[in-house]
Amino acid sequence: MRQTLSVAMIAMNEETNLARTLETVKWADEIIVVDSGSKDRTLEIAQSYGAKTSYHAFGGHGEQKNVALDLCTSDWILLQDADEPLTPELQKEIQALLASEPKYTAYWIPRLNLIIGRWMRHGGFYPDHKLRLFKRGSARLSEGVGPHSTPQHQGPKGTLKHDMLHYAYPNLVVYLEHMNRYSSEIAQLLAAKGKTSQSLPAFLWNCLLNPWATFVYNYVFRLGFLDGREGLLLHLNHSVYIHWKFIKAWWIGRTGGLNKVPGS
Known part of the structure; x- marks a missing residue:
């Protein structure tokens, strides 16, 4: 039986990135966007893709993302930032995985970063593996640890082959x-x-x-x-x-x- 997927995302003034990213996950069963007070078109764009939006005052990156995780209702969760579109190959890989019986309950995804106008493939910046795909309820983020909090998951994890793109620092x-x-x-x-x-x-x-x-x-x-x-x-x-x-x-x-x- 096919497993359902929720996309969990936090956002703040992300109109530059959001449509590009949501376009690559519009096939998901549910999109959750937790906004912390955007003044631009972030909410309008999110809602145009059918996302369920809510407001939560920003209390830290880990805290904010946990709020988004708690709002998800599908079997699996893809934790995604607003500037992280999926490549077509990664979309197909995730869809195929959830249509089967996944061996693991969490998966690392390689991330390719755009920094100062170049996709960085060396120097320790690639593959920039991130734990982003996991069965609902199997992972949470540490709180109070700054902007680079990582989901904590007990047990063995798999690794996907294809890239998530990260429009990190374009200039x-x-x-x-x-x-x-x-x-x-x-x-x-x-x-x-x-x-x-x-x-x-x-x-x-x-x-x-x-x-x-x-x-x-x-x-x-x-x-x-x-x-x-x-x-x-x-x-x-x-x-x-x-x-x-x-x-x-x-x-x-x-x-x-x-x-x-x-x-x-």
């Missing part, structure tokens, strides 16, 4: 804005755990040596240089992102907040 401005915002979120979490690099050895490693070592590892040993000029920009700025998140955590530990000054 440099978007990339830098996201890295600045994400590094601030991660810095707050690091500081809450007391990881503020106040000792000199921790400061030197986390804020200086770790970013440099990450660049060498990804760009040289993981062949990031094969992605051309855009690959160089990505790996340089990814190392800057690592520096940012640790230096921001250090600043919070020193002053008590990102926007504070010493002694205030």
Whole structure:
């Protein structure tokens, strides 16, 4: 018997990406979109594809996605971001899987990322496996862990062959804005755990040596240089992102907040 599928998605001002993504899952039995206050055409676009939409104040990425999971009613759930369309090959693979008897209750999906105008295939950015397809009730996301929360699933998992596309950071401005915002979120979490690099050895490693070592590892040993000029920009700025998140955590530990000054 064919298994039914719900698509679970969160959104905030995603009119640029949403139609392209929903077009690739319009065959699903149910589409759930949890919005956190969009001011553009996000809700209008979602509803035009028959999505069930609801509002929930944003309380974190994991928390928000769990709200979407709880609204799903199908046998299986595809957890999808608004900028992650499925390739035609992946659509067929998922449809064939659910028309059979799936061996596993959760599946990793390889993700191909568009970063600074190039699909990145090296440097540790591909295949960027994400646990996105799972039987309803078998997985939930950790909460309070920042923007990269991953569904937690107990037991063996399968891996699909075909790609989910990720229009992550199509240009440099978007990339830098996201890295600045994400590094601030991660810095707050690091500081809450007391990881503020106040000792000199921790400061030197986390804020200086770790970013440099990450660049060498990804760009040289993981062949990031094969992605051309855009690959160089990505790996340089990814190392800057690592520096940012640790230096921001250090600043919070020193002053008590990102926007504070010493002694205030």
